Amino acid sequence: MVTLTIDGKQVKVEEGTTILKAAEKLGIKIPTFCFHEKLQPVGACRMCLVEVEKMGKLQVACATCVSEGMVVRTDTPQVRTARRGVLEFLLLNHPLDCPVCDKGGECELQNQVFKYGSDKGRYAEQKRRFIADPKSKYDDLALGPQIIRNMNRCILCRKCVRFITEIAGETDLGTFGRGSRTEINALPDIPVDNPYSGNVVEICPVGALTSKSFRYRIRVWETEPSASICPLCGDGCNITVWSKDQKIYRITSRRNDLIDEGFLCDRGRFGFEFVNHPDRLKQPLVKKDKEFLSADWDEAIKLVASRFEAIKRRSGADSLAGVGSPKLTNEENYLFQKFFRVVVETNNIDHRVDSKHPLPDPNFKAKNHIFGMTNSISQIEKAKLSFVLGCDLQKEHPIITLRVIKSTRSGNALIVANPQRTTLSKFAQDELIYQRGTELVLLNSIAKVIIQEKLFDADKTTLSADQMDRLQENVQAFESGEVSQVTGIDPEKIKKIAQTLAKAESVMILSGKEIIGHAENTKIIDLLQDLLGLTGHQNKDNCGVNLLWEHCNSQGALDCGLLPERLPGRIHLSDGVFRKGVEKIWNAKVKEEPGLDFDQMLKSALQGKIKAMYIAGADPVSTSPDGNLVKEALKKLEFLVVQDTFLTETAKLADVILPGVSFAEKEGTFTNVEGRIQKLKKAFEPLANSKEDWQIICLLAQAWGYDFDYTSPAQIFKELVKVSPIYAKASWEDLDKMENK
Ligand code: SF4
Ligand code: SF4
CATH class of the missing domain: 3.40.50.740 (Rossmann fold)
Structure with a gap:
């Protein structure tokens, strides 16, 4: 632990904590633009500059780690002057179109200029303009089906691009050009329409990115927020519904770190129009x-x-x-x-x-797992190996998918096995595309390799002698050449998957619709449990079989x-x-x-x-x-x-x-x-x-x-x-x- 002093108050925090986070612990709010809780800090906007004793220049609080005995001041004349300077620079080119900007009323730039800005502007020259359409006096440019950009308002915090690459694992938004002509844009001829694109609208601190569905329809303060849960899949993202006169205008995230970490998929964010639809039934x-x-x-x-x-x-x-x-x-x-x-x-x-859906034996307590998830959503990123089987995860569970992507980002492995290619495959180290309905054959042959090649540790297996005998007997029938013909998977590939599963420190299995709707769903889930038991991954931290139900x-x-x-x-x-x-x-x-x-x-x-x-x-x-x-x-x-x-x-x-x-x-x-x-x-x-x-x-x-x-x-x-x-x-x-x- 490290002890430091911020604005005269002592605080103890863990080593590696930033000044920004340490100040937050004391209830001291340091203003930021480019900082986002879930993104890597970049210290680009300079709004969080603070004084640190014995350091010559002001330091960025979001990217400077604390040290023992550090003395920090967050509200001195020098700090205030620096903040005023940052804001003056940002306003050089920022249009004063707050009266028609969708972000008006909840804009970070508006708020911080109000609090820290100067009451005078010294810049009298023509503001820079990014012209989207020379025939129009508006500079709105559609980057994708929902995302509209007005580059004139952008303050280049790059949170949007960082979200797309760091969290969504996509590449459809980037930074182009240099200096004052730097711009945020889609790749040529590729629209920004990844399943999480709407998050950039919420993340953007100004009105540079807005959504088609909300843009110019109402002022933010005219709508009423209400806490709710997204009804469009089983993940249960926490949302705020913004409405007026029995009409929903938009949906935003109501961050819950145990589930959504403050992000929504586009289905959840933009899929509310059915509520406003004129064909709704209104009378018996x-x-x-x-x-x-x-x-x-x-x-x-x-x-x-x-x-x-x-x-x-x-x-x-x-x-x-x-x-x-x-x-x-x-x-x-x-x-x-x-x-x-x-x-x-x-x-x-x-x-x-x-x-x-599969149902367990009446003795359900012993097999309770098959009713849902063994692990929590927030545990997913901790498993050293995620094995997605029979589930188009990004389609069925978009926010759970972000956890899996996060897991791969931190170096954990991912195997995806489905009857067809899915969008998650690009994050996987191994992909199996098997013949629909052959999951049992595939899993039995994986178990057979693990047993035959003694890839499991007999001291760690949690299968009883009876279970082991039964499994050994069952897998005998699965001859590799035949398996390959039935499943369409090469025996070498099956061997590789068996080795990866057996040697992983922790294994989490995520299964969805394909398994739930399978005629032999209960058998598949039992076999998955046996595989975890065999390899010593049952009842262990960050291990488990998870059946992901589809609806809310x-x-x-x-x-x-x-x-x-x-x-x-x-x-x-x-x-x-x-x-x-x-x-x-x-x-x-x-x-x-x-x-x-x-x-x-x-x-x-x-x-x-x-x-x-x-x-x-x-x-x-x-x-x-x-x-x-x-x-x-x-x-x-x-x-x-x-x-x-x-x-x-x-x-x-x-x-x-x-x-x-x-x-x-x-x-x-x-x-x-x-x-x-x-x-x-x-x-x-x-x-x-x-x-x-x-x-x-x-x-x-x-x-x-x-x-x-x-x-x-x-x-x-x-x-x-x-x-x-x-x-x-x-x-x-x-x-x-x-x-x-
Ligand atoms: S568009 Fe918004 S989020 Fe992206 S860099 Fe500009 S201000 Fe930041
Ligand atoms: S992941 Fe599911 S619950 Fe979350 S916003 Fe998307 S549809 Fe809604």
Whole structure:
């Protein structure tokens, strides 16, 4: 540790800490432009100059490390003069177009000139101008589909270029020219459209980089910020939604170092337009003579309740089925499955309409890992070897991808194995492109090489003698020539991968959609576990098998019991003690027999056994691998209710459509891929006559004579915590405290 004095106050920090960070520890803010927490310091803007005793010149605080006994002054006349000088230089060419600049109101240059700048300018000459289009008086230049540059405003901090190269690992933005003609630009004929391009808009301290979707539409201070969670993948990035009059104008990062480190992908940042779309459903619709007619809530709810009740009376509770969604909140999904188990009295509930997810044995505690991630997102960068198998990581999990890129940047290895080339491949030291569906053959042959060539340390393996015998026996069948023919992978390559896996200090496996949707998904995951066990990488720091669920609340839907055989907490219905406990809290009986999963529901509907369905937040006709079959089955139903925000292909088949709301209009929680429960807050009230999904479920239950008298998602969450052992330690109030950690 090093002790130093800053502005008369002593502080102790670790060796290697910069003056800027040490000052921050004392609550002293040193102004910066080019510094960014997650980028290498470059000391380019000179705004953070400070006085250091015994050093002749002023020093840059962002790039000067502390030393024992150092005495620093951050606010002396000399420092203030230097800051004023830096600002005067920056303003020589900076246009005074703040009244029309998107950054106005949150511009670092504006703020620092206000605080440290001079009230007089001495430069009377013509300002330099970068002309984007000689015919236009505006100098806006589109660098990519979203990114617009106005070079006149640029202060050359280079944070944008450094982000693109250091964090995103891309090369589509660079610095060109020299001296006062230096400019930030895209490469000739290559647009800036990497999956993280929008971050440069947020990172740019001035209005030099703006986004097409926000530019010139509204002043920043007219919009209201609201804390939320991105709903567009399972990573769970923390976002701020900026809205006015029930319209989202932009989304920015609400930095959470455990997940996103302050970055968003472009899908999350710019993909909000669906919320503002004019085709949003705003009123309940009831089908009469094949036409949808507007109805009021009372009429629609009474109709649904009476039809459901009549079908139940006539054909039994198990002739009804419910499909929830991994895009609804935990509270909504919890309530949805409770509605079916308590009100309808059936376990015919599911949410897995896109593919069939693996489920563990009823003895799930021993195999808990296959429900999600073993490791946390922030641990990924610590593994010495990341092995991405069956997952187009950048498409499926863009922010997790940044962790993997970060890991490779610090010298860790990456192997990518997929049925096709993916964008992550360029960061990998080895890439396997195998025949789709041959993962088991590939993994068995890797295990065989490790065993045959004795690449594992018998003292470190965590496999029991039985497991070892079974594995040895299983792998015998995989003869290298045949394996190569089946998988398309050269035996030498398999040998190399086996050696890399066996000798790595730590191995983290990341698998996604390809494995989740695989017919033998459970076997693959078990084999991956065995591979880690064999090589001594099981239950070790920064090692594990991680199954990355796709949607924003896939994990939560499982946790909340949106499954035909499991109650909230993912506990099997056959666990009598647990079931009785739930019945006590619900004050209702729960059937012990598992219900039908989505595939079985379809078959049953085609046979005329399932007569009514309630689908909330899902569009299986569009997203299921066999949409035509779904359509055919749904058409056979006597009565279909769809709750959604748009007239989806599934909704078109409904008898009644109940308008739910988007993530921006609701409060609740999502559980991300790593099992982190996070709260989203309402940015604005539900559009027109739509309602929050939990309220609709309550109305339906009440119309059926049940006291679902919940008044808020907080109340539902508190009940979920009581019911589900997985969420037992969570508290609604603590979720607020966890923000911006
Ligand atoms: S465009 Fe913005 S972030 Fe990039 S160098 Fe210029 S001021 Fe810095
Ligand atoms: S990575 Fe996923 S959660 Fe994060 S911003 Fe992108 S889509 Fe949203």
